[in-house]
Amino acid sequence: MRLLTGIQPSGDLHIGNYFGSIKQMVEAQKSSETFAFVANYHAMSSGNGGEKLANLTMQTATDFLALGIDPEKSTFWVQSDVKEVLELYWVLSGFTPMGLLERAHSYKDKTAKGIAANHSLFSYPVLMAADILLFSPDIVPVGKDQIQHVEIARDIAIKFNNEYGDILKIPEFKIQEEVATVPGTDGQKMSKSYGNTVNIFGEEKKQLKTIKKIVTENVAMEDPKEFLNCNVYNMAKLFLNEDELLALQNRYTSGGEGHGHFKLYLAEVIWDYFSEFRAKREHYMANQGEVREILSLGAKKASAVSASMIEKIRTATGIRY
Ligand code: ADP
Numbered sequence: 001m002r003l004l005t006g007i008q009p010s011g012d013l014h015i016g017n018y019f020g021s022i023k024q025m026v027e028a029q030k031s032s033e034t035f036a037f038v039a040n041y042h043a044m045s046s047g048n049g050g051e052k053l054a055n056l057t058m059q060t061a062t063d064f065l066a067l068g069i070d071p072e073k074s075t076f077w078v079q080s081d082v083k084e085v086l087e088l089y090w091v092l093s094g095f096t097p098m099g100l101l102e103r104a105h106s107y108k109d110k111t112a113k114g115i116a117a118n119h120s121l122f123s124y125p126v127l128m129a130a131d132i133l134l135f136s137p138d139i140v141p142v143g144k145d146q147i148q149h150v151e152i153a154r155d156i157a158i159k160f161n162n163e164y165g166d167i168l169k170i171p172e173f174k175i176q177e178e179v180a181t182v183p184g185t186d187g188q189k190m191s192k193s194y195g196n197t198v199n200i201f202g203e204e205k206k207q208l209k210t211i212k213k214i215v216t217e218n219v220a221m222e223d224p225k226e227f228l229n230c231n232v233y234n235m236a237k238l239f240l241n242e243d244e245l246l247a248l249q250n251r252y253t254s255g256g257e258g259h260g261h262f263k264l265y266l267a268e269v270i271w272d273y274f275s276e277f278r279a280k281r282e283h284y285m286a287n288q289g290e291v292r293e294i295l296s297l298g299a300k301k302a303s304a305v306s307a308s309m310i311e312k313i314r315t316a317t318g319i320r321y
Pocket residue numbers: 007008010016017018019020021141142143144145146179180181182183189190191192193
């Protein structure tokens with residue numbers, strides 16, 4: 001079983017990224033063949049570039065390694081180090097009806113939020129299809145927002161195969177239902193672009209400040225509180241085991257504590273949860289050469305896998321002459 005995922009180097013990683021994607025990938029390393037890459041070409045479509053993009057690429061790679069991507073078990077690389085993906089992107093463009101891209105939520109959402117509507121933003125799902133189809137994964141683990149992109153990849157692959165034979169593997173997506181959409185500090189989907197994130201590797205004081213901003217109901221200290229729709233509770237849920245969750249529910253329903261108390265507790269829980277990862281991150285931050293070496297080996301491993309696919313595609317499409 002082969003799994004593949006990409007993550008954009010577009011900012012600090014947040015707990016939505018962790019529970020929606022990275023954690024599944026790390027767990028999958030135990031039993032599956034896992035492919036993970038830093039999607040630096042994708043980040044360009046939202047206007048990132050220059051030194052900032054270069055730095056974010058290294059930062060994201062460092063964070064991934066700290067969070068448990070193991071280069072011995074996984075193939076881990078930077079997207080732009082395997083250039084064949086751009087070749088496949090072009091080939092697949094010929095199998096992508098305009099209507100398919102016009103229906104893409106992500107493009108519509110991003111342009112509605114004021115991101116400039118340029119071609120790379122529009123054709124982004126085709127590049128994502130190339131990322132996936134070049135490596136023939138069985139499964140692409142994603143958050144809900146990315147399902148449509150995997151469906152587009154499937155549609156494109158089917159069209160290509162109809163023309164040239166059974167070359168591309170049709171991928172499936174997988175979401176973890178209970179954490180399908182991690183809520184942000186305002187209760188909406190947590191996302192870098194909405195400014196409502198709780199970052200994984202924030203400074204402790206800043207982290208607490210962010211958590212204190214979580215929107216909660218205005219209820220008197222002594223009164224019992226509703227936990228089911230509480231943004232603090234819904235975030236804490238991700239980190240707690242059953243007993244801890246029951247204990248927290250009790251604190252809500254008994255009254256006598258304000259949301260400020262629950263926020264302090266949440267901040268502590270999150271800080272402890274990521275403490276081991278923080279230590280690993282400090283190691284890689286102090287040894288960026290080691291990260292570069294890991295990425296370079298990863299790109300070699302990834303290229304070895306993509307080579308046979310790109311050969312088949314060049315031959316089938318007549319690019320190989
Ligand atoms: P952002 O929305 O902050 O820009 P990305 O689009 O870079 O995040 O997402 C990277 C990965 O993390 C994707 O697989 C995405 O589905 C997942 N993800 C992002 N935000 C969430 C969330 N709030 N809940 C669940 N998964 C998420």
